[in-house]
Amino acid sequence: MNMTIFYLFIYCMEGFIFFLYADRIFTVGKSRHACLLGTCVLYGLLFLFSFSDLVWLKTISFFFANFLCLFLLFRIKWYTALFHTAFLTAVMGSSEVIVMGLNTRLYAAFHTAKTYTPDTVFLILSSKLLYLLITQLAIFFFHKTKDQDRRPDPDELILNMIPLLSITVYLTLGIISGFYTFPSLLQGMITISGIFLLLINFLIFWVYQRSKKKNEEYTAMQLQIQQEKDQTEYYQMLARHDESQKILIHDIKHHLQAIDDLSDSQSCEKIHTYVQNLLRTSYQDQVKVSDNHFLNLILSRYIQLCRDQNIAFETDIRAGLLGFLDYQDMTALFTNLLDNAVASASEMESSSFIDLRIRHLPESSCTLISLINSCPSSPYDALTGTLSTKKKNKMRHGYGMRSVSRVVKAHQGNMDLYYDDESKTFHTTVQFPDE
Structure with missing residues (x-):
C-alpha cells in the first residue's frame, strides 16, 4: 500500500x-x-x-x-x-x-x-x-x-x-x-x-x-413565526378594543356636550373649562399616521418607544396603500424592521431619528417602503459582510430579517439594505409590485 x-x-x-x-x-x-x-x-x-x-x-x-x-x-x-x-x-x-x-x-x-x-x-x-x-x-x-x-x-x-x-x-x-x-x-x-x-x-x-x-x-424559525402570530393576535385584539373605546367615548362625548351646554348657560366657568379639556384630550393618545387602522396600531407602539428613548420618529404614509398585506404579513414586516431600527437608533448619543415613508411609484407600478434610521457604525460584519447582532441569544440572530424576506418574496417584491457611513444612517427599501 x-x-x-x-x-x-x-x-x-x-x-x-x-x-x-x-x-x-x-x-x-x-x-x-x-x-x-x-x-x-x-x-x-x-x-x-x-x-x-x-x-x-x-x-x-x-x-x-x-x-x-x-x-x-x-x-x-x-x-x-x-x-x-x-x-x-x-x-x-x-x-x-x-x-x-x-x-x-x-x-x-x-x-x-x-x-x-x-x-x-x-x-x-x-x-x-x-x-x-x-x-x-x-x-x-x-x-x-x-x-x-x-x-x-x-x-x-x-x-x-x-x-x-x-x-x-x-x-x-x-x-x-x-x-x-x-x-x-x-x-x-x-x-x-x-x-x-x-x-x-x-x-x-x-x-x-x-x-x-x-x-x-x-425550532428558532418556528418560535419567530409563533411570536409574529402572537403579535398579530395582540394587534387585532387591540383594534377591537380601540373600536369599542371609540364607541364608548363617542357616547360619553354626547353627555359631556350636554353638561357643557348647561354649564355654559349658567356661566360656570370652571365646569366649562374642565369639560372642554376632556373633549380635547379624548383622542390624544390615539395615533393616526395612515388610513390603515392596523398599521396605526403597530406604529403607535414604536412611536411611544421612540418618545421614551428621545428618538425622533417621522412618518409619511400615503393613503390607499398596503391593502395587499394581511395582518400577519404586516406584523412580520414592520415589527421586525422597526425593532432593528429602534435598537440601532438608541445607540446614538444624540440626534437619533427614524424616518418611515410609504408611497406609490406610478412610473414603476410599485409600492415603495423606505425606512431610514440612525446607526452609529456599520452593522455589517467586516469578515462576512453579513448583518451582525448584539443579542445575547446568538441563535435567534437573523430570523427577524428572514421573516421580512419571506413576506417580501411572497409578494414578489425586492429589498435593498445599505449603510451610509457619512450620514451614519442605515437604509432599508422594500418594493412591492402592483397586484
Missing part, C-alpha cells in the same frame, strides 16, 4: 475532525463552504510536512495550522483560538501516546514509517478514532459553557460510544495480527476495514451535527 496516499487520507480525516469540532463550538466567519475549503487548504499544507522525520516540526506546523484556521475562518478572539489550538494539539499528541502505550513496539515506527506496515496502520487509525472521540466529548462541554441556555443532550454522550467501541474493535484486530501472521490479502482487508470504520465514525458525527443544526434552525 502506498503510504503517501494513506497519509493524505489521514490528514483529510484530521481536517474534517477539526472542522466538526470548530463548527459546533464557534460561529463561522465566512460561509460554511468557504471555511471548509480553507481548512482543506491549510491541512493540505500540513500534509507536506508529513514527509519530514522531525516530530517537533510536525507538532509546530499542526499548532500553527489549527490556529490560523480558527482565527481566520471563525468569529473568535486570538486568545480563544490560541487556547483551543493548544487543546487540540495536546489531544492529538495524547491520543497517539495512549495508543502507542498499548503496544510499545509501535512507537519507533510511527513517525518514520514510509512504507506500509500493519502495525503502523493500526496505530494511526486507532489514534485518529481516539482523537475523534476526545474532540467530540470536548464539544459537549465547551458548547455547553458557550450557550448557557443549552441543556446537556445525553444523546451526544451516547453517540461518543461509537468511536470508543470502534477503537476497541480495531485494537483487538491489531493485537491479534501481532500474534499471528496473516496473508497479505487478509492484512489488506483488515486495513481497508479500519479505514472504512474511521469513515463511518466521521459520517455518523457529521450527519448528527448537520441534522441537529437543522433542527435548531427550524
Whole structure:
C-alpha cells in the first residue's frame, strides 16, 4: 500500500475532525463552504510536512495550522483560538501516546514509517478514532459553557460510544495480527476495514451535527413565526378594543356636550373649562399616521418607544396603500424592521431619528417602503459582510430579517439594505409590485 496516499487520507480525516469540532463550538466567519475549503487548504499544507522525520516540526506546523484556521475562518478572539489550538494539539499528541502505550513496539515506527506496515496502520487509525472521540466529548462541554441556555443532550454522550467501541474493535484486530501472521490479502482487508470504520465514525458525527443544526434552525424559525402570530393576535385584539373605546367615548362625548351646554348657560366657568379639556384630550393618545387602522396600531407602539428613548420618529404614509398585506404579513414586516431600527437608533448619543415613508411609484407600478434610521457604525460584519447582532441569544440572530424576506418574496417584491457611513444612517427599501 502506498503510504503517501494513506497519509493524505489521514490528514483529510484530521481536517474534517477539526472542522466538526470548530463548527459546533464557534460561529463561522465566512460561509460554511468557504471555511471548509480553507481548512482543506491549510491541512493540505500540513500534509507536506508529513514527509519530514522531525516530530517537533510536525507538532509546530499542526499548532500553527489549527490556529490560523480558527482565527481566520471563525468569529473568535486570538486568545480563544490560541487556547483551543493548544487543546487540540495536546489531544492529538495524547491520543497517539495512549495508543502507542498499548503496544510499545509501535512507537519507533510511527513517525518514520514510509512504507506500509500493519502495525503502523493500526496505530494511526486507532489514534485518529481516539482523537475523534476526545474532540467530540470536548464539544459537549465547551458548547455547553458557550450557550448557557443549552441543556446537556445525553444523546451526544451516547453517540461518543461509537468511536470508543470502534477503537476497541480495531485494537483487538491489531493485537491479534501481532500474534499471528496473516496473508497479505487478509492484512489488506483488515486495513481497508479500519479505514472504512474511521469513515463511518466521521459520517455518523457529521450527519448528527448537520441534522441537529437543522433542527435548531427550524425550532428558532418556528418560535419567530409563533411570536409574529402572537403579535398579530395582540394587534387585532387591540383594534377591537380601540373600536369599542371609540364607541364608548363617542357616547360619553354626547353627555359631556350636554353638561357643557348647561354649564355654559349658567356661566360656570370652571365646569366649562374642565369639560372642554376632556373633549380635547379624548383622542390624544390615539395615533393616526395612515388610513390603515392596523398599521396605526403597530406604529403607535414604536412611536411611544421612540418618545421614551428621545428618538425622533417621522412618518409619511400615503393613503390607499398596503391593502395587499394581511395582518400577519404586516406584523412580520414592520415589527421586525422597526425593532432593528429602534435598537440601532438608541445607540446614538444624540440626534437619533427614524424616518418611515410609504408611497406609490406610478412610473414603476410599485409600492415603495423606505425606512431610514440612525446607526452609529456599520452593522455589517467586516469578515462576512453579513448583518451582525448584539443579542445575547446568538441563535435567534437573523430570523427577524428572514421573516421580512419571506413576506417580501411572497409578494414578489425586492429589498435593498445599505449603510451610509457619512450620514451614519442605515437604509432599508422594500418594493412591492402592483397586484
